[in-house]
Amino acid sequence: MLNYLIWQTHQPSAMIYKLFAAAFLLFAASASAQYKNDNVLFKTIDPADLCPALEKNKGFLLLDVRSSGEHNDTSSSTGLNIGHLRGAKNINVRELGKRINEIADYKQRPVFVYCSHSQRSRRASKMLADSGFTNVYNINGGMTSFYYTNEREKGCLQSLLETNNRYQPVSAIDLCEKLTAKDNKIFILDVRNDSAFRHISASAQDNAYGIFSNAVHIPLAELEKNLSSVPRDKEIIVTELYGDDAAKAAALLIKNGYTKVSTLVEGIDRMLGTDDLLLPCKNKFYVSPVTYHLMNTYEFGRFTQSQKDFLLLDIRTADAFGNTHKDVFRNIGHLKNAVNIPSQEIAKHLAELNAYKNKNIIIYGFGGDDEAYIAANALTAAGFKNINVLINGLFDVRWTAANRKGMGYLKDLVTDIPEINQ
DSSP states (O other): OHHHHHHHOOOOOGGGGGGHHHHHTTTTTTOOOOOBBTTTTTEEEOOGGHHHHHHHHHTTTEEEEEEEHHTTTOOOOOOGGGOEEEEEOHHHHHHHHHHHHHHGTTTTTTTEEEEESHHHHHHHHHHHHHOOSSSSSEEETHHHHTTTTOOOOOOOHHEOOOOOSSSSSOOOOHHHHHHHHHTEEEEEEOOOOOOTTTTOOOOOHHHOEETTTEEEEEHHHHHHHGGGSSSSSSEEEEEEEESSSHHHHHHHHHTTTTEEEEETTHHHHHHHSGGGGTTTTHHHEEEESSEEEEEEEEHHHHHHOOOOOOOEEOOSSSSHHHHHSSGGGOOOETTTEEEEEGGGGGGGHHHHHHGGGSSEEEEEEESSSSSHHHHHHHHHHOOOEEEEETTTHHHHHHHHHHTTTTTTGGGEEEEEGGGGGG
16 A cells, blocks of 8 residues: 555656746756855845845945846746846846946945845856956845845835836735734635645645635636636735746736735745744644644754754655765755655665654655655555654755854754765
């Protein structure tokens, strides 16, 4: 039976195509180190510290190295259409080498570089430093982080955000505040497809992502013919798994006369990856469809600081675990003391895993790999009681360590990273 469960749900990882890692994967083949140049070749800055830095560094340049579509909110990857910073100059990182003379006047002046998630901006910051720019700042976390920063409500950061969308991107933090407000007039519209909403899709990861208890479900494909079910006297907040379909649904609503429409930036996935300490409403409004636990990187960090007796189970292939995968970007080391059992081999190793049947097992892959959820389903079916899936995997542990204030200690949990991907 266990072999059947593993075979039935096995499929390629969905994380490769998720918005969170899209920018990294776009340049993985040509980019060298990810983080080792931080505060060496260029400086890094947290979004919450940006406004004071701009005030201090007069004559600065804000440089947006995303595509022109992302900058202008016209990208075909609609979930990435989340605005830009006021006054920013847009040069796609792919074009930066041949257009660098356009910003030559800033070689000795402050240049603040950003993209969507701070992967392309690191590549661009290195290019600038290598070209003689002496005062380069990489904005950690990228454009998406402006929506997930509490400081955004304190004036300056809010005033920097501009969008050509007629709907408003909001974070899970914003949504939590709206849901718990006394005058709550929120209508949550979930537009994921029917199989994902019912947790019977071909993706084990999609099936593990829950719903808001008060959400109304209308798949994007059926929304236009069901507009009568969407009220016009409430604020509509559109959600789904990763963000693309929510943006399309929001545009459809605006086209049909709705005036107060918002989208949850990067969907349920980003909400689940957000520190629970910032989401006091989560336990009240979010309903999980699985019996195992989805653990985000912040929770994982706190867990490792307080707990000792648990198993870290790395379900990647042996070559990825050993840093010999043909796709070089996948070779990013592993968590210290992790045991490697590829997902498709879990059934053969149940006996040796029995020692942890009633202890915490934390399963992780490269990112939000479907295989991690497949392994969690298999172990749960075999009677294991304390299964946890590290939602966005090893990639997010390293990303969070480099991009989030106070989380640098996470880098010490990762070992054996090849020089090229450090």
